[in-house]
Each structure stands twice: as C-alpha cells, then as structure tokens.
Amino acid sequence: MNPEEAVDAAIKLWEQMATEIISIVGEIGFNSLYSRSISLTQSTFPWVAASSKLPLIDQRLPELKIDFDGQSPEKVSEANCLLLITFTDILASLIGEQLTTTILSSAWGNSALANTSKEFENE
Numbered sequence: 001m002n003p004e005e006a007v008d009a010a011i012k013l014w015e016q017m018a019t020e021i022i023s024i025v026g027e028i029g030f031n032s033l034y035s036r037s038i039s040l041t042q043s044t045f046p047w048v049a050a051s052s053k054l055p056l057i058d059q060r061l062p063e064l065k066i067d068f069d070g071q072s073p074e075k076v077s078e079a080n081c082l083l084l085i086t087f088t089d090i091l092a093s094l095i096g097e098q099l100t101t102t103i104l105s106s107a108w109g110n111s112a113l114a115n116t117s118k119e120f121e122n123e
Contacts, residue, residue, distance in 0.1 A: 006073035010080040011065050013108065017084075018061070020107040021091070037087040045079040047071070 001009075022030045041048050048067050068076045092100040 001073050003069075003071070003073050003076070006076040007065055007068040010068060010076055011061055013080070013084065014061055014064065016107040017087075017104065020103050024103065033087060033090055036090055037083055040086050041079065041083045044082055045075075048079055048083065 018030055018034075021033070025033075038048060049063065068079070071079070088100055088104065091103075
C-alpha cells in the first residue's frame with residue numbers, strides 16, 4: 001500500500017465512524033471524544049496534532065489527514081490503529097461495549113469490524 005492509500009483508508013474509517021457517532025451523541029460529543037483520543041495518542045505519536053479548540057468534524061479530519069501525510073504507511077497504520085482503539089475504548093467506557101460494537105458495525109459493516117477486531121487482537 002502506498003502512503004496516499006494508507007492515509008485515504010484511515011480517513012475513510014474516521015468519516016464512516018463519525019457519521020454514526022454524531023447521529024447519536026452529536027458533533028460536540030464526537031469532538032470531545034476525538035480530542036481526548038488525540039491527546040492520549042500523542043504520547044506515542046507526537047506528530048498527531050491536537051487542536052486547542054473543538055472545530056467541526058469537517059475541519060478535524062482534514063487536520064488528521066495533514067498529520068498522516070508524509071508518514072510511512074506503517075506509521076499511519078500504527079497511529080490510526082492506536083487512535084481508533086483509544087477512541088473506541090473511551091466510547092465503550094461511556095456507553096458500553098455492546099452499543100459501541102453496534103455503532104461500529106453500522107459504520108464499517110460486519111466484515112470490516114471482524115477484520116478490525118482481528119487486527120486489535122494481534123496488537
């Protein structure tokens with residue numbers, strides 16, 4: 001996978017997930033979860049920038065794309081995996097694992113969720 005494909009795949013996952021989560025907790029709720037996830041991920045990947053304000057989702061994902069651009073596909077994958085795990089862990093702690101799994105299944109489809117779960121187990 002080339003760097004551009006890795007970045008595009010990562011952003012697509014976030015766009016799909018954001019749509020589902022925003023429909024449940026609203027944009028402010030999503031932005032709060034996302035900001036916390038970015039903040040926690042920075043200890044491992046300091047090049048993933050956190051904004052001091054909570055912009056709308058259409059401003060957040062381009063910022064993430066900029067952070068991922070120029071990184072190797074492996075680094076993008078590692079950072080995105082940690083960011084997604086962090087985000088979903090926070091979400092699950094607030095609304096429960098079953099509802100989180102249902103939301104992710106709606107966002108990514110059952111097959112994508114199964115593949116993602118296998119990747120998380122291999123971490």
